Amino acid sequence: MNFWFWNSQIQDGAVHNLTVATYMVQHSSKMSREGWTYERELLREFLVENKSPELIRKQNKDLVDSGKRTFKFKSKDGVPVIHKSTWMKTILDVRAENAEVYCEDVTAWARSALEEVEGIKI
Numbered sequence: 733m734n735f736w737f738w739n740s741q742i743q744d745g746a747v748h749n750l751t752v753a754t755y756m757v758q759h760s761s762k763m764s765r766e767g768w769t770y771e772r773e774l775l776r777e778f779l780v781e782n783k784s785p786e787l788i789r790k791q792n793k794d795l796v797d798s799g800k801r802t803f804k805f806k807s808k809d810g811v812p813v814i815h816k817s818t819w820m821k822t823i824l825d826v827r828a829e830n831a832e833v834y835c836e837d838v839t840a841w842a843r844s845a846l847e848e849v850e851g852i853k854i
Contacts, residue, residue: 745785747835750842757845760813767805768813775846820844
């Protein structure tokens with residue numbers, strides 16, 4: 733099995749949301765400052781506040797609607813928002829041997845990334 737299969741099949745989108753948000757936080761050159769801050773906050777809401785993907789979708793509906801939001805997610809210049817290139821865990825630490833291991837590893841990766849960026853002021 734591969735990452736993308738497990739990601740699309742389990743936990744009502746929670747694993748997918750963690751994967752995307754964590755990857756984007758760790759690859760800040762792909763994000764605008766506002767987009768990076770949004771993804772970091774999304775990780776916090778999932779992991780600290782234990783909000784469900786459904787609740788966050790409802791809560792952020794207008795905020796992320798491209799016709800209504802006041803910021804862009806994508807970087808215009810590719811300049812990193814944060815100057816961090818070494819991480820305790822990356823997507824390469826996520827094993828895909830079965831769904832349970834995959835979910836545990838994605839969650840551990842997301843928690844590790846959040847811990848590393850929580851105090852960063854931008």
